[in-house]
Each structure stands twice: as C-alpha cells, then as structure tokens.
Amino acid sequence: MKILLASSEVHPFSKTGGLADMVGALGKALAAAGHEVGIVTPLYRGIRERFTELRATDHRVEVPIGDARVAAGIAELQLSKRLTVYFVDQRDYYHRLALYGDNNTDYPDNPQRFIFLSKVVVQLARDLPAGPFDIVHVHDWQLGLVPALLRSEAHRTGWHSPRTVLTIHNLAYQGRFAGGGFGLTNLPPAFFTPAGIEYYGDVNCLKAGIIYSDFITTVSPRYAREICTEAHGCGLDDVLRARRARLAGILNGVDYDEWNTHRNLHLRHPFSLRKLAGKAATKLDLQRELGLPARADVPLFATVTRLADQKGVDLLLAVLEEMLATNLQFVILGSGDPALQLGYQALAERHPTKAVARIGYDHALAHRIEAGCDFFLMPSRFEPCGLNQMYSLRYGAIPIVRRTGGLDDSVVDLSENAQLANGIKFTEFTSRALAGAIRKAHALYRTPKILARMRKNAMAADYSWNRTTTEYEQVYRQALA
Numbered sequence: 001m002k003i004l005l006a007s008s009e010v011h012p013f014s015k016t017g018g019l020a021d022m023v024g025a026l027g028k029a030l031a032a033a034g035h036e037v038g039i040v041t042p043l044y045r046g047i048r049e050r051f052t053e054l055r056a057t058d059h060r061v062e063v064p065i066g067d068a069r070v071a072a073g074i075a076e077l078q079l080s081k082r083l084t085v086y087f088v089d090q091r092d093y094y095h096r097l098a099l100y101g102d103n104n105t106d107y108p109d110n111p112q113r114f115i116f117l118s119k120v121v122v123q124l125a126r127d128l129p130a131g132p133f134d135i136v137h138v139h140d141w142q143l144g145l146v147p148a149l150l151r152s153e154a155h156r157t158g159w160h161s162p163r164t165v166l167t168i169h170n171l172a173y174q175g176r177f178a179g180g181g182f183g184l185t186n187l188p189p190a191f192f193t194p195a196g197i198e199y200y201g202d203v204n205c206l207k208a209g210i211i212y213s214d215f216i217t218t219v220s221p222r223y224a225r226e227i228c229t230e231a232h233g234c235g236l237d238d239v240l241r242a243r244r245a246r247l248a249g250i251l252n253g254v255d256y257d258e259w260n261t262h263r264n265l266h267l268r269h270p271f272s273l274r275k276l277a278g279k280a281a282t283k284l285d286l287q288r289e290l291g292l293p294a295r296a297d298v299p300l301f302a303t304v305t306r307l308a309d310q311k312g313v314d315l316l317l318a319v320l321e322e323m324l325a326t327n328l329q330f331v332i333l334g335s336g337d338p339a340l341q342l343g344y345q346a347l348a349e350r351h352p353t354k355a356v357a358r359i360g361y362d363h364a365l366a367h368r369i370e371a372g373c374d375f376f377l378m379p380s381r382f383e384p385c386g387l388n389q390m391y392s393l394r395y396g397a398i399p400i401v402r403r404t405g406g407l408d409d410s411v412v413d414l415s416e417n418a419q420l421a422n423g424i425k426f427t428e429f430t431s432r433a434l435a436g437a438i439r440k441a442h443a444l445y446r447t448p449k450i451l452a453r454m455r456k457n458a459m460a461a462d463y464s465w466n467r468t469t470t471e472y473e474q475v476y477r478q479a480l481a
Contacts, residue, residue, distance in 0.1 A: 001476060002036045002130070003030055003035050003133065003134065003476070004038045004124070004125055004128075004131075004135070004136045005026065005040070006039070006041070006117075006137070006143045007019065007023040007040075007140075007142075008041065008042065008114065008139070008140065009023070009041065010024045010041045010085065011024035013050075013051065013085070013087075014099060016100070016306075018219075018252070019169045021252075021255065021387055022169070022385075023039065023041075024255070025253060025254070026465070026468070026469075026472065027079075027085075028079070028080070028255065028465075031079075031080055033469050033473070034082070037082055037084070038084050038086055038124075038133070039083070039086065040124055041087060042088050042094040043089040043094055044096070045094070045095045045097070054075050054087065056073060056076075057073070057074050057075065057076050059073075059074040059128075060073055061088075061120050061123050061124070061127075063119040064119075065112055065116055066183045070090065070116055074086055074088065075087040086124060088117060088120050093112070093113045110175075110177075114141075114205070115184050115185055118142075118149055119149060121146050122146060122149045122153055125162055126153070126159065132162070133162045135163055135164070136150065136164050137165040137166075137476075138213075139166075140168065140173065140206070141174050141205040141206040141209070142175065142205070144207075144208050145208050147164040147209055147212035147213040148191055148196070148197065148209075148212040149185070152187055163214045164213045164214050164479070165215045165479055166213040166216050167219065168217070169218075169219055169385070170384050171206070171218075171232075171236065172234050175204065176204050176205070177202060177203050178202060179202050182197070182198075182203050185197075206236070210240060210243060211239065214246070214479040215246050215248070215479040216246055216247045217249070217475055218248075218250075218385075219385035219406060220384060220385045220386075220405050220409045221249035221250075221251065221409055222404070222409050224247055226404070226405060228241050228247075232382060246478075248475055250475070251410060252385045252390075252463075252468065253463055253466075253467065259367075259370075259390075261394065261395060261396075264371075265364075266363075266367035266368060267367060268281075269285070273459045276455075282372040283296070283300060283372040285368070285372065286331075286371075290358075291352075292331075292356060293353055295329075298327055298328060299328050299441065300372065300374050301374070301376075301377055301438070302333075302373035302376055303316070303334070303377040304366045304369055305332070305333075305388070306335070306336045307334050307336030307340040307341055307344070308337060309381065310382060310383075311378075311380050312379035312434075313340055313344075313379075315429065316377060316379050317343050317344060319431050319435050320355070323435065323438050324351045326442060328354070328438075328442060329354050330355045330356070331355070331356040331357075331358070332356070332357050333358045333360075333369055335360050335361060341359050370388070370395045370397055371396075373392075374397060374441075375397060375399075375424075375438075376389065376398070376399045377399075378399060379426075379429075379434050380402055380404060381404070383401075384405050384406060385406035386401075386405065389401055389407055389410055390410055390461075393410075393411075393422055393459065393461045393463075394458075394459060396459050398422070398441065398454055398455065399422075399458075400423065400425075400426075401423060402427070407425075411423035411425060412457070413425040414454075419453075421454050421457060422457040422458040423454070424440050424444070425437070
C-alpha cells in the first residue's frame, strides 16, 4: 500500500509527547513491512539546523485560508528506501519557540495554523509524485479536518481520493474554535451542521475527523471502550457510539531500536535480562547525577511526564510528603502547569536528600531515569495509551499505574497473575489508593526473589511494532473495503 501519515509532531524532529513517538515509529514500521510511506509534518524552528541532510524541493503549495491565500515550500528527508518525510515550510506559522504555544498559553492563531496544515496534506495527497496514495492516516485534532477536506475536494473535482483513518491519541483535546471562523476552512456550508463539524456553535476539528473518516482508531483497546461512555467521552461519546463499528483500539508499540538497554548512546552501562549489573550501576550513576545519596539499598521512584492534571501528578504531589518520610528516593522530570512545577520544586527543597525535580524535558536524561529507577509512577486520571510504562518495563523498572486506558492493557498486577506479574496497579483515583500502591512497591523491594521475577517478566514483555503494524494493516484494508 501507499500510505501518507500526517501529524503535527514526529519524533525525532519535533515532540511534546507520545504522539510524536508513535507516528515516527509507525512510519518506520510500515516501511519495514514493505509499504511506501510518506509523513507530512511542519518544519518547525530548529529542524533544518539539526538535520542538515534535509533538502528543499521545487514543490510549492498555496491554499486558501478564508479570503487569504497562504503559500509554503516543501522540504524533504529520505529516511529509508520506502520512507520519506515531507516538511511544510511556512515560517509565519511554524518558525516559533514552541509547537502549540508558550507560557502555558496556546497560540491564538492555532486554528489557522492547523487548518492550513490540513489543506496542505490534501494538496500533497493529490500532487506528490510518490502518489497516488491508498490511505491518508491523520492524527489528533490538528489534522482532524483532513477527511472532510478530502471529501469536499473529491466531490468538487471528481477525484478518486484516498481512504482516511483518524487516530485519536487524546480525546480531551478537540481543536474547538468559534463558529464564526468556519469560513477559514473554505468548506461548503453543508459541513457546518450538528451532523457534521458544528459543535454547540463552534467548529470542532476532532469531531470532524470522527464523522468524516473511513475508520477511527485509538491507542489502546480499553481507551476505545472508555471513550464511548459518558464518563470518558468528553462530550463526543454519542458521536463515537454511532461509529463504533468503525472504531478499533490498537495498543501503541515501542521502538526498541530507540528504547533498548544494550545499544544505547544515552546509557553508560549496558544491561540485559541475564546481566543486570549494568542497571545497578546506572542507578548509582543517576543518584550521583541528581545529587542524591548513592545507595543501592534505597528504592528509587521516578516519573517522566507532562505536569498536567490528566497525569495524576497533583495526586502524586499530595502523597509524596508522607511517602518521603520513609526510606525512599524520588525524581520527576517534566514541565507544564506552573503551580505543579513550583509544588515539586518546593517538595525537593524540603527533602534535598530524597527528592529531585527537574523542570523541562531532556531526552537523554529520560532514558537514564527509566533505566536507573526501581519503580516508575504513572497515576493517571485517564491515559489513552501511555508509552513510559512500556519503556520502564523494557528497562526493568516496575511500573506503578492506575487501572485506566493503555496502562491497564499493558501492565499485569500480582493480583491478576502472580507468575506473569510485571507491575503494580491501583483502581481508585485517591491518595489512599496511590499511597497503598507505593507501600506495596516498598515491600516488594524488600522481597528480592519476587522483585527479580517481576523484573524478568517486565523486561521480557514485547510491545514491539510487529504486532501493532499488523493491526494497522488490517484497519487500512477495512478502510479500503
């Protein structure tokens, strides 16, 4: 098949979260499976300087945004024989300090920025020499208008357009903006109805993708079920239930070329399932790097996350004050809500020998934290998939997760299967439940035989893209049918 992926971020070029990891890895996996793959993404500030092999092309695009016309160049990077990344070079829209906003505030012209990107995807799907494409696979609200735009273009011109697949990475982010801005889409008025793009008087980009795509996926089976309920549907559960026959949950895979313990530029001490001495050495190195006492006998807990309510880090902050009175250490790497940033920094100042808060994101440090910690905390309110729990499994760090979304799908608790257990789960989103899970981890650390078996199960868990790619191929065939 010829497949065009479109995403607002793609690792290793741009990233704010798991979306970038997933799209970058999916593109590689589909190409390795023999498909011809293109990826469309913005040329953000700094990409050209970091990837000097990227080249400009003669291909230019110009599309209407309301009454204006906006142009862009297309740059290209050939990643492998069957995988090409197409960068949309529009400096006014994408040459900025951040991807979506700064100072914890979205850019006010995000509707224009991503309507433009969606229209460019439609034009490239028509005009790229690599086409014609069988499938256009778009991700999240930023590209949610693509299926509607493709349908409109096909109706207007008679073009036999590609089939479309939408992947919802997080239903809570829907790309809503005032209905008065519908004219920016240049779609016929018939699209702006309650049965289409309109949502309580607003434009809803993600709803558009759900309504007009040929198939919808989410990033875990449980999340696909959850979003069809009123509790987790974020106001779109009725729309999703109406399309349930064309909705599938596919658990994300992990790029083990990137997240491995024995050929990793970010880790000084290789280790494996049979030779764990490197993990113990990595922990001691990490403790020293963070300014913590280098002690093998103290369990090290960690999290690498966005500081947002979704991730349960407010609950974790409330619990840690009590937990740090016991014999443990904790490190957090992340950024987000300014109040949460200050809260974790204050916690670290009160407990300088037990807690560290690194604000920001450091990819290499993230690897060292996953590899060096004993337990990895993910107490999310909801979690469509989550990737860090899978990274921590491969790195021999026991994940402590709440039973929700992909966390529930990818971690096995002792109560579920004592022989295959690889993590610790709790159910209620309460301080008491999370504290209980941390106490279980503390007790587990003092039970080396059980800990060793769980660590073995964790490192043996296989969430590679081989399984995931096969499931996406099935979805593409269903969309084509």
